[in-house]
Amino acid sequence: MSTLTAEQKKLLVLFKSAIKREQEAQEAYSEALLLSDAPVIRRIIETFIRQEKQHEETLLRMYNDLRTTGEFKDAT
Numbered sequence: 840m841s842t843l844t845a846e847q848k849k850l851l852v853l854f855k856s857a858i859k860r861e862q863e864a865q866e867a868y869s870e871a872l873l874l875s876d877a878p879v880i881r882r883i884i885e886t887f888i889r890q891e892k893q894h895e896e897t898l899l900r901m902y903n904d905l906r907t908t909g910e911f912k913d914a915t
Contacts, residue, residue, distance in 0.1 A: 843909055854902040861895035 868888045875881055904912045
């Protein structure tokens, strides 16, 4: 791996923080799911959980790309 620039190192810190927030959002929505019996609310919350998981996966890929190569691959 090449030496990371200060900007790349800062990006790693920011991505790691963003990943943690995505995980915390998933936990919060999962807790909310347990508190609701309304089908429409449950479907919305389940959608939010899936979206947060997708965000986490994208951020993890970007974080790992940057950490291992110093560059980003296609994030899609």
